[in-house]
Amino acid sequence: MKFPENFLWGSATSSYQIEGAATQDGRGPSIWDTFSHTPGKVVGGDTGDIAIDHYNRMPEDVQIMKDMGLQAYRFSIAWSRIMPEGKGAIEKRGLDFYSRLTDQLLEQGIKPLPTLYHWDLPEALDKEGGWLNRDTAQHFADYSAVVFETLSDRIDTWATLNEPWCSAFLGYGAGIHAPGHQNAAEAFKAAHHLLLGHGKAVEAMRSMKPEHKLGIVLNLAPVYLIGEAPADHPAHQAIALQDAMLNRLWLNSILSGEYPSTLLDLGSVFTSSVQEGDLAQISRPLDWLGVNYYQDSRSVPDFSGSTSGYIDSTGNGSMPGSQGVKPAPAVGEITDFGWSTTPDGLRVLLESLDQDYENMPPIMITENGCAYDDPMVDGVIDDKRRIAYLTDHLKAVSEAIEQGVDVRGYMHWSLFDNFEWAEGYSKRFGLIHVDFETQKRTLRNSAKLYSKIIRNNGDI
Numbered sequence: 001m002k003f004p005e006n007f008l009w010g011s012a013t014s015s016y017q018i019e020g021a022a023t024q025d026g027r028g029p030s031i032w033d034t035f036s037h038t039p040g041k042v043v044g045g046d047t048g049d050i051a052i053d054h055y056n057r058m059p060e061d062v063q064i065m066k067d068m069g070l071q072a073y074r075f076s077i078a079w080s081r082i083m084p085e086g087k088g089a090i091e092k093r094g095l096d097f098y099s100r101l102t103d104q105l106l107e108q109g110i111k112p113l114p115t116l117y118h119w120d121l122p123e124a125l126d127k128e129g130g131w132l133n134r135d136t137a138q139h140f141a142d143y144s145a146v147v148f149e150t151l152s153d154r155i156d157t158w159a160t161l162n163e164p165w166c167s168a169f170l171g172y173g174a175g176i177h178a179p180g181h182q183n184a185a186e187a188f189k190a191a192h193h194l195l196l197g198h199g200k201a202v203e204a205m206r207s208m209k210p211e212h213k214l215g216i217v218l219n220l221a222p223v224y225l226i227g228e229a230p231a232d233h234p235a236h237q238a239i240a241l242q243d244a245m246l247n248r249l250w251l252n253s254i255l256s257g258e259y260p261s262t263l264l265d266l267g268s269v270f271t272s273s274v275q276e277g278d279l280a281q282i283s284r285p286l287d288w289l290g291v292n293y294y295q296d297s298r299s300v301p302d303f304s305g306s307t308s309g310y311i312d313s314t315g316n317g318s319m320p321g322s323q324g325v326k327p328a329p330a331v332g333e334i335t336d337f338g339w340s341t342t343p344d345g346l347r348v349l350l351e352s353l354d355q356d357y358e359n360m361p362p363i364m365i366t367e368n369g370c371a372y373d374d375p376m377v378d379g380v381i382d383d384k385r386r387i388a389y390l391t392d393h394l395k396a397v398s399e400a401i402e403q404g405v406d407v408r409g410y411m412h413w414s415l416f417d418n419f420e421w422a423e424g425y426s427k428r429f430g431l432i433h434v435d436f437e438t439q440k441r442t443l444r445n446s447a448k449l450y451s452k453i454i455r456n457n458g459d460i
């Protein structure tokens, strides 16, 4: 595997998944506190109240990163630590935490890569409509400006949102993530306001320090229909819609300043919240694009005649793009999440981004990883399947680079086992195992191999 000389090797986490300390130092509640405390929403009734207590163990965790040889650490900032009410008063102790984290990382020679929003919207803003309220976009920009003002003397590379597809479609469409709504029109509205918030935050940060590197992190994947269906079968429309929702909604608006026709054709269900000038705001030039990839997306035609996934003109019905299709059986080594392992999909994705978008900025792989819970034997966790996943995906990245795609770095998801959203603590993504009772951290064999990969710039 060949990687450019200055390729950046690191690993990623997010605030609610690791920090714990839910009420410490003035942190306000977020929608994930409320959601996880609602019975039935998260496996085992788990919450992020304590998580892996990173908030209190940060120096020890940074030392582990240093010992592993990480060159970069991608983390997210909890909006409600900085502004407990989502707007207005600033909580200095929250800002101080990220300031200390930044200093410790820099002292150890690790590049800090913050993301300003990884799903933990302040609960106070949800009470005012959350991402369905256009004002939330401006509040996000204001909050971003506060964090940027404090840390941009030491941090030059920033991401606005993480995986807005999840915030919009899992949070407001399928309802399996906070705030748990099930309405397609709401999902589209939330998507538009998230994008608007991104654009406004870019504008605010750019005006302060034009030379800083600003980007966004998207979860993207090739979308396939596996198997045959007659030309008039709804599966074809569903696949086009899935691709539009997962990939083109974000890429086309951000890079080309327009929404895909597949979505515009839905009419007011999609367009009701779009105002003149919004797309110009959303498509402000970026310096980099973060790509999160786990598996490609596969569906098979559903001949049962079920109307699940149908949406009417008011958006009733949950997930657009599911009518006439059902998930295809997983392929490759199946992860504990039931996900497929499809490393070639990453190569296909990267090459298609390069071909389809003339103004594609440099790409960073900001997440890629798998959930496996291999046993610890005499203190050793031999997670062979994670090692295979890691090396196969790195191979895919190196092939894409060889084909001319400008990929600048790779951040493995995740550095630590953590709170995996609706799955609670039941899915382990870490290079580092965490005993959730004692908080003991143990490097899996994959972490040791990753150190070697980093030392040798990709060579194993």
Ligand code: IFM
Pocket (backbone or CB within 6 Å): 014, 017, 163, 292, 367, 413, 420, 429
């Ligand atoms: O844990 C999540 C992360 O928060 C966002 N991307 C996908 C990961 C695995 O599900």
